[in-house]
Amino acid sequence: MGKREVSEINAGSMADIAFLLLIFFLVTTTMDTDKGLIRKLPEIPPADQPPPPKIKQRNILEILVNANDQLLVGGEYMQVTELRERAKVFIRSEVGNPVMPEYKETEIPGLGVVEVSKQIISLQNDNGTSYEMYIKVQNELVAAYNELRNEFAQQKFNKPFTELAQKAGSSDAAKEKWRAVKAFYPQRISEAEPKKVGGPE
Amino acid sequence: MGKFRKKGSRSLPAVNTASLPDIVFMLLFFFMVTTVMRETSLKVENTTPKATEVSKLEKKSLVAYIYIGKPIKALQGAFGSAPRIQLNDAFKTIDDIPLFVEMEKDDRDEKERNKITWSLKVDVKTKMGIVTEVKQALRQVNALKLNYSANKTEVMTN
Numbered sequence: 001m002g003k004r005e006v007s008e009i010n011a012g013s014m015a016d017i018a019f020l021l022l023i024f025f026l027v028t029t030t031m032d033t034d035k036g037l038i039r040k041l042p043e044i045p046p047a048d049q050p051p052p053p054k055i056k057q058r059n060i061l062e063i064l065v066n067a068n069d070q071l072l073v074g075g076e077y078m079q080v081t082e083l084r085e086r087a088k089v090f091i092r093s094e095v096g097n098p099v100m101p102e103y104k105e106t107e108i109p110g111l112g113v114v115e116v117s118k119q120i121i122s123l124q125n126d127n128g129t130s131y132e133m134y135i136k137v138q139n140e141l142v143a144a145y146n147e148l149r150n151e152f153a154q155q156k157f158n159k160p161f162t163e164l165a166q167k168a169g170s171s172d173a174a175k176e177k178w179r180a181v182k183a184f185y186p187q188r189i190s191e192a193e194p195k196k197v198g199g200p201e
Numbered sequence: 202m203g204k205f206r207k208k209g210s211r212s213l214p215a216v217n218t219a220s221l222p223d224i225v226f227m228l229l230f231f232f233m234v235t236t237v238m239r240e241t242s243l244k245v246e247n248t249t250p251k252a253t254e255v256s257k258l259e260k261k262s263l264v265a266y267i268y269i270g271k272p273i274k275a276l277q278g279a280f281g282s283a284p285r286i287q288l289n290d291a292f293k294t295i296d297d298i299p300l301f302v303e304m305e306k307d308d309r310d311e312k313e314r315n316k317i318t319w320s321l322k323v324d325v326k327t328k329m330g331i332v333t334e335v336k337q338a339l340r341q342v343n344a345l346k347l348n349y350s351a352n353k354t355e356v357m358t359n
Binding site for chain 2: 011014015018019021022025026028029033034035036037038039040041042043044080081125126127128129130131132134135136138139140142143146
């Protein structure tokens with residue numbers, strides 16, 4: 001028996017195997033990151049907490065959505081497309097107008113003492129409201145705040161709010177400005193408590 | 202013309218494919234590293250609504266998902282067509298949410314437990330009743346950071 005030459009392994013099919021694996025990972029991979037509207041729920045108040053102080057009617061914009069997805073904003077029937085403008089007018093408020101929200105002198109770092117509108121938006125929906133409508137309303141309200149903040153940041157710091165928000169992570173100066181804009185137009189969206197809370201299970 | 206043709210019968214050298222496996226392997230490793238296996242298979246219909254003001258969720262590992270919607274066609278025979286909650290891989294009820302929250306918290310590092318975002322992936326056709334119930338259940342167990350999952354769109358339609 002002579003020495004047999006060890007034949008080379010044929011690597012021609014290597015590419016095929018690799019392709020197969022590649023296709024498997026291509027199919028199973030999910031690149032999409034989740035996107036959405038980020039909100040915070042209020043904490044459950046402790047049982048012994050005194051009831052919150054009454055808020056003046058003029059400081060509240062009441063938004064009701066019924067089971068037919070119709071909107072009632074501050075007593076007026078409205079389309080969802082009109083909501084953004086209405087909310088902006090309300091949040092901005094107006095000096096000397098008795099039906100618009102009051103102002104409160106507040107000290108904001110970076111801005112000094114300024115007049116901040118005491119606005120609160122109260123949202124109440126029916127159990128039959130569609131989720132699509134609910135998101136639309138939420139979206140319009142967030143958009144109203146964002147637009148106002150953008151305008152204000154542009155006028156005060158010559159930069160849009162979105163840019164400040166991006167830079168807030170890296171620069172302290174931008175962070176202070178970002179905080180100041182947020183404090184000037186605080187996002188106060190309150191969702192009315194549904195009746196089931198605290199009731200029998 | 203003839204000048205070129207005379208040399209003619211030389212055949213084109215074959216393209217060297219020896220580096221092909223290397224290229225493919227490179228791609229393969231890229232996808233192997235970036236891939237996140239789909240953890241759950243959807244048992245409910247899930248078309249998330251469109252919104253203009255969406256923001257991205259930063260850390261994927263700190264997001265827990267709650268799906269709400271009608272069972273998919275194949276399961277409607279067994280489960281009916283009323284909206285249901287899906288947690289991980291199974292249909293659950295409101296009463297299972299506290300346990301789910303506890304389990305998800307246990308899976309994370311102790312420091313990060315309070316930073317979990319609860320992403321509600323709710324089908325557009327769902328009514329608010331069930332969503333409100335889920336929100337209240339989350340409130341009771343102090344899971345307050347919510348994300349209403351939505352797709353980005355430029356214009357809102359009425």
